[in-house]
Amino acid sequence: MNFDYSKEFQAMIDAYKKAGGNEKVLIDNKFGSIVINENKVLGKNEINGFHVKHESIKEGVNVKIFIDEKVKIESPIHLCFGMLPKEGKQVINSEFFIGKDAKVEFLAHCTFPNAKHIEHIMNSRVSIGVNGNMSYIEEHYHSESGGTLVYPKLRGEIKEGGKLSEEFRLTRGRVGILNIDYEIEQDERSACDLLTKVYGKKDDRIEVRESLHLNGEYAAGTAKSRIVLIDNAFGNVLGEIEGNAAYTRGHVDCHEVVHGKGARAASTPKISVENPLARVTHEAAIGRINKKELETLMARGLTEEEAVDIIVRGLLK
Amino acid sequence: MLELKDIHYNAGEKEILRGINLVIGEGEIHSIIGVNGTGKTTLAAIIMGLNGYSPDKGRIIFNGKNIIDLSITERAKLGITLAWQIPANFEGITVREYLSIKKNSADPKKALKLVGLNPDLYLDRVVDENLSGGERKRVELASVLSIKPKLVILDEPDSGIDMASIAAIKKMIRSFKKMGASVLLITHSEEMAKIGDSVALLCNGKIVKEGNVKEVTEFFKRYCKGCTHVGEIEEEILK
Numbered sequence: 001m002n003f004d005y006s007k008e009f010q011a012m013i014d015a016y017k018k019a020g021g022n023e024k025v026l027i028d029n030k031f032g033s034i035v036i037n038e039n040k041v042l043g044k045n046e047i048n049g050f051h052v053k054h055e056s057i058k059e060g061v062n063v064k065i066f067i068d069e070k071v072k073i074e075s076p077i078h079l080c081f082g083m084l085p086k087e088g089k090q091v092i093n094s095e096f097f098i099g100k101d102a103k104v105e106f107l108a109h110c111t112f113p114n115a116k117h118i119e120h121i122m123n124s125r126v127s128i129g130v131n132g133n134m135s136y137i138e139e140h141y142h143s144e145s146g147g148t149l150v151y152p153k154l155r156g157e158i159k160e161g162g163k164l165s166e167e168f169r170l171t172r173g174r175v176g177i178l179n180i181d182y183e184i185e186q187d188e189r190s191a192c193d194l195l196t197k198v199y200g201k202k203d204d205r206i207e208v209r210e211s212l213h214l215n216g217e218y219a220a221g222t223a224k225s226r227i228v229l230i231d232n233a234f235g236n237v238l239g240e241i242e243g244n245a246a247y248t249r250g251h252v253d254c255h256e257v258v259h260g261k262g263a264r265a266a267s268t269p270k271i272s273v274e275n276p277l278a279r280v281t282h283e284a285a286i287g288r289i290n291k292k293e294l295e296t297l298m299a300r301g302l303t304e305e306e307a308v309d310i311i312v313r314g315l316l317k
Numbered sequence: 318m319l320e321l322k323d324i325h326y327n328a329g330e331k332e333i334l335r336g337i338n339l340v341i342g343e344g345e346i347h348s349i350i351g352v353n354g355t356g357k358t359t360l361a362a363i364i365m366g367l368n369g370y371s372p373d374k375g376r377i378i379f380n381g382k383n384i385i386d387l388s389i390t391e392r393a394k395l396g397i398t399l400a401w402q403i404p405a406n407f408e409g410i411t412v413r414e415y416l417s418i419k420k421n422s423a424d425p426k427k428a429l430k431l432v433g434l435n436p437d438l439y440l441d442r443v444v445d446e447n448l449s450g451g452e453r454k455r456v457e458l459a460s461v462l463s464i465k466p467k468l469v470i471l472d473e474p475d476s477g478i479d480m481a482s483i484a485a486i487k488k489m490i491r492s493f494k495k496m497g498a499s500v501l502l503i504t505h506s507e508e509m510a511k512i513g514d515s516v517a518l519l520c521n522g523k524i525v526k527e528g529n530v531k532e533v534t535e536f537f538k539r540y541c542k543g544c545t546h547v548g549e550i551e552e553e554i555l556k
Contacts, residue, residue, distance in 0.1 A: 292405040295367055300464050301393040301419055310418060314409030 008084065009035065009042045012111075016080045019111040019141030020172070025078045032077035036061050036092065037084055049073060049102070060091030060121070069099035069129070077104060081122075082111035089119040096136075098162075100129035108138040110150075115176070117147045126156035126164065128190075133163045140170040146202055148176035155183055158190040160216065167195045171316045175204035175233070182209065188216030188245075196225040197316045200233030200263075211240040214248035214278070224253040228312045232262035240270040243278030252282035257315060259289045259308055318343045318499045319364070319468055324375035326359060326522075333359050335522040337375070341468070346490060346500040348513030348530070350537050352544055356522040357503045358402065361472045364501070365399040366392050379468070396467030396498075402476055404457040406445040412456055413440040416463045428459040431492055433485035451482030458489045469493050470501045475509045487512055507534040 012035050017023040025031040026043065032050040035043040039056045041063070046052055049071030054063040067073065083090050098104060112118045128134050142148040150170075158164050168180060175198060184192050194210045210223035223239040239252035256265040269282035289311055297307035324337040333356045341347045351357050362370035364377060366389045376383050384392055407415060416425035426436040432455040442448065444456060454474060461469055474486050490512055493500050502513055510516050511534055517527035518537055526533050 290405060291368065292401065293407060295365075295389055296401065296405045297418060298389040299365055299393050299397075299399045300460060301390060301398075303390050310410065310414075311407065314407050314414075317409035 006042065008037055008040075011084050012037050012042060012080060012082060015082055015084065015111040015113045015141075016109050018113060019082075019109040020139055021078065021080065021107070021109040026080060031075055032073065033080070034063065034065075034078075035080045036063070037082060038088065038090060047073070047077075050077060050104070057091065057093075059089045060093070062093045064095045065097065067096075067098045067102045067104045067132075067134075070101045071099065072103040073105070076107045079106055079108040080111070081108065081120075082113075083118050083120065084114060085118075086114050086116040087118065089121070091121045091123070094122065094124045096124065096126045096134065098126070098128045098132040098134045100159075101131045102129065103133040105135040106137070108136065109141065110138065111141045112148050113141065113143055115143045115148045116145050117149075119149045120151070122150075122152045124152070124154045124156075126154065126184075128156070128158045128162040128164055130159045131161040132159065135165040137167045138169065140168075140173075142170070142173035142176060144174050146174040146176045146204065148174070150176065151179045151181075153181045156192075157185045158187060158192060160188045161190060162187070163191045165193045167197070169197045169316070171197060171199040171313070174202065175200050175206055177204070178206045178208075180208045180210070183211040183213075184221070185213045186215055186219040186221060189218045190216060191219070192221040194221075194223045196227070196237075198225075198227050198235070199312055199316055200227065200229045200235055202231045202233065204229075204233040206233070206235040208235070208237045209240070210238070210252075212250060213242045213244060214250055214280075215244045216248075217245045218247045219245065220249040222251045222253060225255070226316055227254075227256040227265065228259070228315060229256065229263040229265055230259045230308065230312075232260070234264045236266045236268075238268045238270065239282065239284075241280045241282075242271075243273040243275060243280045246275050246277035248273075248275070248278040248280070250278075250280040252280075252284070254282075254284040256286045257289055257312070258286065318345070318380060319501070320376075320378040321364070322376040322378065324360070324363060324377070325373045326356075326363060326370070327373050333522050334363070334372070337522075337524060339517060339524065341499050341501060343499055344494055344497050345515065346494055346502055346513045348502045348504060348510035348516040349519055350504055350507065350510040350516055350534065351519035352505055352541055355519045357505075357519055358472055360519070361399055361470045361501070361503055364470055365389060365397065393464075397470070398461055398464060398466045398468070399470040400454075400457045400461050400472065400474065402473040404453050406453075408443070408445055410444050411440065412442050412444055415444045415456065416460055418460075419464055422463040423465060425459070425463065428463045429456075431462060432456070432459045432489050433481075434459070449479075451478035454478055455482060455485055455489075458486060462489070462492070465496070466493075466498050468499045468501065470503070472503045473505065474502070475504060475506055483509075507538050510534050510537070
């Protein structure tokens, strides 16, 4: 264990708990973990097959994460990123190296509980080795101020037979401004599933770009998004898949729900094939909250707002 | 408990309900029977106050209060609730969550047992199309039960389901009565209507016969099931 037992660390743990994380895993040496506040790594716990290199930079942290070849880590590795102050900027340049035949799951909680004006830039690179398997679930918790600006950028490559499953969730607190930009290059027989779930309120602005390049034969991928927009929130989703080799399979699936006169949604699926044996499909739907669902819950005594909330939480679960 | 006074409802030029008068007493099961297209579901929607179903004329008195201007939620808070003919599906919401949406909801396990569903098998299932029609209807009745209503409007509770579910649903309807709740049972089945303490026959937006259960259901069976007058009241038959 290599912890800085400061009030800051405790505050981050408290924020992590508020974000939905199990705080005990951050202080239990059985679990791999990293805790970052502003430009400081407050704590980390390396376990067998999981190594971390990091350095502080002016407004953030450079961090490299290694999973050794053939290592299969049974329990998820917990990442706690965030900023406790009300204002500031955090840049996290992260690189993930998943070795050949390795398997790992990351649970990341990004928390900005006091944000009035916080800018969080996440530049990630992921490299998954042959038959490597990485799952990354990222849950955000923002304050209700709407003053959080989040720019998650991911560039990834998946080698032959490798697999990446990435899920981004921002369903509690205000979004503020969110600009997701994911782009993955896939080799032969690799698989990638991207899923984004966001609940936008008031004047939140959400931009999502999920892009997959199926370059090797039999590569497969899905770019999926579930966005709910109420009040004056705006969402725009671009799902892109290129089938560049024979027998590749891809699917773009975007579902946006708008509720309220000012909420707006846009969706653009962009699919292409470079090989006649490739197959890429898409489906996109933008609609209102189902009237019967709403009225059923209201007929059980819920207000319209309460009913909308329950329906939305179900959709985004 | 509930009194409908001269309820009229038009959809555009078409008269859907033409002066409905009805009284349902406390703890009474009152059946409304009629073939498709006679206005039964519209009547249910008007009593519940669904969006777009405000009557053109008439009053709805519930426990002495005219509720015509109240919202769905306000009516529900007074104790009125509705179970739809085809219940809505809820993506991502489990049966447990669905039966616990209100803070003071009844125990979901007990509610499921009362509708003949094993809580161990159903509480963690999602309320979506993976439930069969009969299972979904039973879950719907359990959700109605869980909010301890005073007046339950059941729209075609027996349609599109298996015989085992029908038996469970009949039992459940009797349970509502035992709990002291009133039931407005809307159906096109004379067998289901017979559960009622009284029955009203709806034809072309008007109650044309009501009272004795056996008499009204026999009349329905004899004259209405093969009805050929397409919405026009046959005065001769009624005589």
